[in-house]
Amino acid sequence: MDLDGKISLITGAGQGIGEGIAKVLAAHGSKVVLVDLNGDAAKKVSDQINSNIPDAAISFQANLTDETAIAAMIEFAHEKFNRLDCICNNAAASKGIGPVEDYALQDVQATLDLTFTALWKCLQAEIKYLKHHGNPASIVNISSNSALTGYAFNSIYAASKAAVNNLTQSVAKELARKNIRVNAVSPGTINTPGVKRYFEEEPSAKEALEKSSLLRRIGEPEEIGEMVAFLLSERSSFITGQIISVDGGSSIN
Numbered sequence: 001m002d003l004d005g006k007i008s009l010i011t012g013a014g015q016g017i018g019e020g021i022a023k024v025l026a027a028h029g030s031k032v033v034l035v036d037l038n039g040d041a042a043k044k045v046s047d048q049i050n051s052n053i054p055d056a057a058i059s060f061q062a063n064l065t066d067e068t069a070i071a072a073m074i075e076f077a078h079e080k081f082n083r084l085d086c087i088c089n090n091a092a093a094s095k096g097i098g099p100v101e102d103y104a105l106q107d108v109q110a111t112l113d114l115t116f117t118a119l120w121k122c123l124q125a126e127i128k129y130l131k132h133h134g135n136p137a138s139i140v141n142i143s144s145n146s147a148l149t150g151y152a153f154n155s156i157y158a159a160s161k162a163a164v165n166n167l168t169q170s171v172a173k174e175l176a177r178k179n180i181r182v183n184a185v186s187p188g189t190i191n192t193p194g195v196k197r198y199f200e201e202e203p204s205a206k207e208a209l210e211k212s213s214l215l216r217r218i219g220e221p222e223e224i225g226e227m228v229a230f231l232l233s234e235r236s237s238f239i240t241g242q243i244i245s246v247d248g249g250s251s252i253n
């Protein structure tokens, strides 16, 4: 399989897209380190993976807004496996919602802290580790189509993701000569706990979002996982610095 023998780290792997990514990477042959603020959720997913593929997964609790926790996450992966080949920076969340003029500064700060700054802090620690160990690697950051189109009433989240896209390109330029590729995957609407909750509260939104995709449906977390697996594997050896939408065509609809 294309990720046989690889060691992968996935942030925000306790549910949703991160859970799907972790399961797909393990199915492609990788050992997976699942990191989440919710340690019990990450352990539960890790146990599910191990029940199908023995010893494929291990979990670690960390609040990724905290540099000390990020350092501990890298140290944990190193102690367990002695190296890292593949990294998916997936954890993010938007805090607050509403017209831009009403957005509270503390919600702006909280959204940036998790969606942009925590990812940047993770990248810093990951890159230092990868450079120190000198092994080729591939990194995928999870973005959002809202970065490409804007997102009414969720503007700060969209702007944070646009910053993630731009950071992905800069870091890809910085790391290419070190044999480290960096790409971003930009999901459309995906069947995650948050989206399910939203559809329960606003049933009309489900139909509208399904119609917004050329394929007339929302995506599954594993469909993001398949693109991440490809970008983390050597099958994508000539791809770096790209932002790739996985969205049933909604970004061009």
Ligand SMILES: NC(=O)c1ccc[n+]([C@@H]2O[C@H](COP(=O)([O-])OP(=O)(O)OC[C@H]3O[C@@H](n4cnc5c(N)ncnc54)[C@H](O)[C@@H]3O)[C@@H](O)[C@H]2O)c1
Pocket (backbone or CB within 6 Å): 011, 012, 013, 014, 015, 016, 017, 018, 035, 036, 037, 038, 041, 062, 063, 064, 065, 090, 091, 092, 093, 114, 142, 143, 144, 145, 186, 187, 188, 189, 190, 191, 192, 193, 194, 195
């Ligand atoms: N769901 C979608 O439709 C959709 C669409 C576009 C982009 N995305 C992006 O995909 C990624 C995953 O989204 P999701 O919908 O699966 O999210 P989710 O909220 O279902 O899961 C996110 C996970 O991250 C963890 N997390 C939150 N804060 C953390 C912290 N400080 N430290 C460590 N872990 C933390 C949560 O505990 C949770 O398990 C995010 O980057 C999101 O912006 C999602």
